[in-house]
Amino acid sequence: MSDQGASLAIDVNADGWTIEGEIDAYSAPGLALALSQLPQVDVVVVNVAGVTFMDSSGLRVLVDAAVQATESNKRLVITNPQPAFRRVVEISGLTDHLMLLD
């Protein structure tokens, strides 16, 4: 049977990652693995312009990455969130934990 799972592409950049696709319980472990290796920059950028869906699985991964960045004296910034992405962060009450930039 062909793979039915959520499709998520993770591209590595000099200052972080560009993510495209859906972040759910299926794709979140791969994202967590990718984000566990923070780049050697002060401001780590996660470009989520291409993220079309995210549930709490993705939120947990991003919060964990943000905490890891803080503990490493870095800052994690999430850029170009789509309205649905921003809404998930806002309704979850995590705007103090995840820095979103348009």
Place this chain on the structure above:
Amino acid sequence: MIINVDQHGGNVAVVSDSESNDDRVDVVVPLSARFASMLRVVTASLGVDAGFSIDEIDDFKLAVSEVFSLLIAGHRGDRALASFTIGTASVSVDLSLESGDRVNVQPDQLAITILTAVVDSYAVGESAIQLVKHAVETSAING
């Protein structure tokens, strides 16, 4: 309509039951995270049918995905039954185990916060988790 997805048979089988009520759709899906996206596609389609706005469809997909993840956590390897009922500008869905066994889900605070925000009501029962979503924005536009 009954949609039955079998991960062991190598094919996706779609079976229509012409004798069933047209406004009810049952989806049986393996409790594996890789089928969450398929369930969201069905959820979105039924949301469109009920007249949901794009934001309402996104909310409903999020709720179904959250509950499906909760079921996976407690019953990985079983099969879930998602029974959708399409009403007038509303959709409800009962997510349960196909076997009819008691469901064991333990939503954490984050899941509860999300569910509270994105559906009109949710209820965790012994045999199913029920979500209800109304098309508020469409109703407001149409008066």
